[in-house]
Amino acid sequence: MTYPLDPELDRTELYLSPEKDELFEKEPWPKPFVFNEDVVNVFDDMVSRSVPLYREVLTCAAHWTRAYYQPGTRIIDVGCSTGTFLELLGRFLKQKAVLVGIDNSQPMLEKAQQKLLRVQQTHQIELICDRAENCSFDNSSAVVINYTLQFLPLQERLKLLRTIYKGLAEGGLLFLSEKVKSPYPQFQETITRHYEAFKARNGYARTEIERKKEALENVLVPLTEAEQVQMLYESGFERVDSLIKLHNFISFVALK
Numbered sequence: 001m002t003y004p005l006d007p008e009l010d011r012t013e014l015y016l017s018p019e020k021d022e023l024f025e026k027e028p029w030p031k032p033f034v035f036n037e038d039v040v041n042v043f044d045d046m047v048s049r050s051v052p053l054y055r056e057v058l059t060c061a062a063h064w065t066r067a068y069y070q071p072g073t074r075i076i077d078v079g080c081s082t083g084t085f086l087e088l089l090g091r092f093l094k095q096k097a098v099l100v101g102i103d104n105s106q107p108m109l110e111k112a113q114q115k116l117l118r119v120q121q122t123h124q125i126e127l128i129c130d131r132a133e134n135c136s137f138d139n140s141s142a143v144v145i146n147y148t149l150q151f152l153p154l155q156e157r158l159k160l161l162r163t164i165y166k167g168l169a170e171g172g173l174l175f176l177s178e179k180v181k182s183p184y185p186q187f188q189e190t191i192t193r194h195y196e197a198f199k200a201r202n203g204y205a206r207t208e209i210e211r212k213k214e215a216l217e218n219v220l221v222p223l224t225e226a227e228q229v230q231m232l233y234e235s236g237f238e239r240v241d242s243l244i245k246l247h248n249f250i251s252f253v254a255l256k
């Protein structure tokens with residue numbers, strides 16, 4: 001496949017709001033975890049300090065989306081949150097495209113609306129406030145779903161992936177990032193220690209790390225990497241590969 005690579009994309013910064021995540025510093029802290037207004041206000045800081053290689057993953061997703069985008073089709077970001085991925089993509093996608101963001105949190109989409117004002121001058125932006133399970137993916141050639149499938153009930157995940165597969169054009173791409181767990185308890189323990197050290201290096205105190213972990217229990221239910229790959233094949237994708245993995249976070253690409 002020949003298309004122009006854009007090295008500027010690797011050098012650029014993400015558009016992130018500066019409000020600091022201090023949600024788990026003091027009582028009462030949000031439990032169980034929900035994407036409410038308090039979370040939304042500090043979300044950019046939270047996600048970029050909590051997800052290993054966040055910037056690299058979004059840049060990589062933008063590179064792959066540019067490579068597999070078929071003009072005249074839609075690009076869809078599922079669980080788009082504050083619109084950081086679509087904003088990045090919009091800046092680096094030269095031809096006018098329809099960029100769709102789906103999220104079931106209205107406050108997230110209000111932030112996204114603001115963030116996307118500039119790229120809206122080049123692209124058609126559609127923000128849909130709904131559960132992804134209710135949405136159509138018809139006429140899309142690239143669907144990105146980063147750190148969102150993990151929040152769906154297990155029985156809904158395969159269904160959603162099947163709907164995405166059905167909606168994608170032939171040759172269409174799914175870019176999926178998830179938190180995963182190791183099938184081996186001993187590895188899982190070591191991975192968790194390293195992940196928590198990563199969060200501590202990013203300025204989170206031990207109590208904040210513990211409280212967030214507790215709040216996410218039964219809300220974010222990770223699969224193993226092998227289970228996730230199997231689910232991708234089961235939903236119809238013919239080719240599945242992993243691209244980036246650090247600690248318990250991984251990104252896959254899957255092709256129709």
Ligand SMILES: C[S@@+](CC[C@H](N)C(=O)[O-])C[C@H]1O[C@@H](n2cnc3c(N)ncnc32)[C@H](O)[C@@H]1O
Pocket residue numbers: 035047078079080081082084085102103104105108130131132133145146147148151152
């Ligand atoms: C961890 S965030 C995703 C981060 C984002 N993709 C990024 O790269 O910055 C998860 C998002 O998914 C949304 N969400 C959770 N369940 C959803 C569902 N069933 N349908 C649509 N959005 C959902 C939440 O509101 C939240 O904004």
